[in-house]
Amino acid sequence: MTLLDQIEDRLKGVLDPETGRNLIAMGMIYAIRIDGDRVEVDMSATTRGCPLAEMLRLGVETAVLGIEGVRAADVRLVWDPPWTPARMAPF
Amino acid sequence: MPGKQLSPWTLAWFGAAMLFLLLSLATAMSGAVGPGDWSRGAGFAAVHLFTLGWLCLMVMGALVQFVPVLTAQPLARPRLALPALLLGAAGTLALAAGFLWLDGHEAMRPFLRAAPVLLALSFGLTAAMIAPPLLARASRALSEVRMVLLALVALAALWISGTAMALQLGGVDRMPDILPEGLPLHVLIGIGGWLSLAAFGVSYKLFAMFLLAPEQTGPVRRAVFGAAWLALVAMLGAGAALLAGYPVGAWVFAALAVLLPIAAGFYLAEVARIWRLRRRPKPEGNMLWSRAALMFLALASILAGPGLWQGGVWAEAAIFVALAGWLSLLTLAQIIKITSFLTWIQIFAPRIGRSPVPQVQQLTDPRTDTLCLMLWSGGVAAATLSLLLSWPSVFRLSVAALFLAALAVAVELVRIRRLSHLDPSLRPASLPPVIRPVPVPVPQPEIRT
Numbered sequence: 001m002t003l004l005d006q007i008e009d010r011l012k013g014v015l016d017p018e019t020g021r022n023l024i025a026m027g028m029i030y031a032i033r034i035d036g037d038r039v040e041v042d043m044s045a046t047t048r049g050c051p052l053a054e055m056l057r058l059g060v061e062t063a064v065l066g067i068e069g070v071r072a073a074d075v076r077l078v079w080d081p082p083w084t085p086a087r088m089a090p091f
Numbered sequence: 092m093p094g095k096q097l098s099p100w101t102l103a104w105f106g107a108a109m110l111f112l113l114l115s116l117a118t119a120m121s122g123a124v125g126p127g128d129w130s131r132g133a134g135f136a137a138v139h140l141f142t143l144g145w146l147c148l149m150v151m152g153a154l155v156q157f158v159p160v161l162t163a164q165p166l167a168r169p170r171l172a173l174p175a176l177l178l179g180a181a182g183t184l185a186l187a188a189g190f191l192w193l194d195g196h197e198a199m200r201p202f203l204r205a206a207p208v209l210l211a212l213s214f215g216l217t218a219a220m221i222a223p224p225l226l227a228r229a230s231r232a233l234s235e236v237r238m239v240l241l242a243l244v245a246l247a248a249l250w251i252s253g254t255a256m257a258l259q260l261g262g263v264d265r266m267p268d269i270l271p272e273g274l275p276l277h278v279l280i281g282i283g284g285w286l287s288l289a290a291f292g293v294s295y296k297l298f299a300m301f302l303l304a305p306e307q308t309g310p311v312r313r314a315v316f317g318a319a320w321l322a323l324v325a326m327l328g329a330g331a332a333l334l335a336g337y338p339v340g341a342w343v344f345a346a347l348a349v350l351l352p353i354a355a356g357f358y359l360a361e362v363a364r365i366w367r368l369r370r371r372p373k374p375e376g377n378m379l380w381s382r383a384a385l386m387f388l389a390l391a392s393i394l395a396g397p398g399l400w401q402g403g404v405w406a407e408a409a410i411f412v413a414l415a416g417w418l419s420l421l422t423l424a425q426i427i428k429i430t431s432f433l434t435w436i437q438i439f440a441p442r443i444g445r446s447p448v449p450q451v452q453q454l455t456d457p458r459t460d461t462l463c464l465m466l467w468s469g470g471v472a473a474a475t476l477s478l479l480l481s482w483p484s485v486f487r488l489s490v491a492a493l494f495l496a497a498l499a500v501a502v503e504l505v506r507i508r509r510l511s512h513l514d515p516s517l518r519p520a521s522l523p524p525v526i527r528p529v530p531v532p533v534p535q536p537e538i539r540t
Contacts, residue, residue: 019303084305088303
């Protein structure tokens with residue numbers, strides 16, 4: 001299993017508490033970049049004013065840092081392009 | 092910073108509003124109001140405990156919580172939330188006490204002069220918190236923000252008209268004589284202006300979020316704003332004329348009988364569009380019961396025409412359906428959801444990414460919520476019918492049903508806060524206070540070395 005697979009697998013355990021779906025299925029994970037033992041993640045939330053956005057970001061950071069071989073994680077909230085329901089995987 | 096979009100006093104606003112709801116319904120049950128019987132002092136007190144204590148405080152608390160969500164900007168002065176709430180509650184109690192002067196309690200009359208001051212301070216402090224993010228350049232373009240700004244203009248007009256009447260009753264001689272002509276205008280500004288427009292604005296955002304529907308603006312939303320703006324201009328113009336000593340022309344009420352249902356109709360069409368475009372296959376109880384509230388809005392709009400033309404039982408029924416059916420059912424349905432969401436954030440958000448967490452809906456009991464809101468809706472329907480048919484005993488029984496439903500919702504909110512519906516294995520060892528949330532703890536990422 002590659003490091004990218006491990007990261008995606010771990011992020012599937014981070015759930016949106018409203019829908020119960022993981023952040024990848026919600027289309028909130030925009031990009032994952034790996035540079036050696038350093039991981040960068042671009043993610044978003046359902047709306048820019050979402051009170052959960054920063055907590056989800058910290059949750060993703062914690063999840064990624066929990067993977068063996070990852071020494072640093074830089075998780076950023078991005079709003080361009082904005083999240084829309086069209087990004088979600090079908091229910 | 093985690094939790095920066097959360098106001099720590101939101102649940103205190105909600106709790107105070109729920110207490111006012113129960114107090115107003117208890118007062119109504121005691122016989123303070125009934126079909127054709129709204130103008131005694133105790134009746135005015137009951138009505139204002141409901142409109143000001145329950146609905147107005149709830150809308151203000153909701154704006155304090157949701158303006159940062161609408162605008163993606165923090166409140167300007169979040170520390171003002173508690174004083175604004177305390178002053179609003181004090182102003183409501185003072186006004187209700189002051190109205191008892193009409194029933195012969197002479198000592199209560201000074202409260203009619205104190206209440207407007209307390210309420211002005213409460214409204215002013217709330218505006219100081221929410222106006223800067225609402226008026227920011229990036230926010231003003233948003234349709235939901237423009238609607239809330241329109242609602243705030245109506246709130247100012249509501250305060251001016253209410254103050255003129257309260258001070259006139261309170262014996263201040265220099266006030267313009269706007270009673271009784273000003274009363275229907277005051278009611279229209281309160282229901283059709285402040286409360287409904289604020290509900291329109293916030294619901295645009297919340298409905299899209301809860302239904303996972305795209306956030307879009309468009310011609311229908313602009314039509315809602317245009318009709319609401321014209322209605323508000325008519326109300327403000329009539330109010331200004333009345334304060335200047337001129338009578339309110341019948342054309343004003345004729346115009347409002349057309350404009351208010353048009354605004355409501357376009358709004359309902361917009362919500363129907365959001366509903367159609369949703370990605371959530373099974374909407375939760377808060378949205379299903381909000382849909383029932385929207386049906387009450389449609390009914391109130393239908394009754395508004397004869398109510399504005401003929402008054403009497405039609406006006407009573409239209410006002411009751413708007414306040415208890417549309418605004419209160421919407422609020423009760425959403426308060427359950429929002430309380431569970433805020434409780435989830437407070438307790439479980441720090442565990443995201445660290446350990447399994449429950450879903451927000453696991454904090455509620457959908458069956459209990461359905462029974463509560465069904466009882467409320469049935470009570471509203473029966474009370475409306477009793478008003479149209481002038482049946483005082485049925486009205487009082489219906490209000491008793493509303494009281495029971497409100498009490499059951501209040502108990503349910505406490506149970507949500509205590510995580511009573513959650514599997515014990517998922518409950519933390521200690522829980523935050525029921526009313527005042529503790530600040531959301533900041534989770535520290537574990538750094539592997």
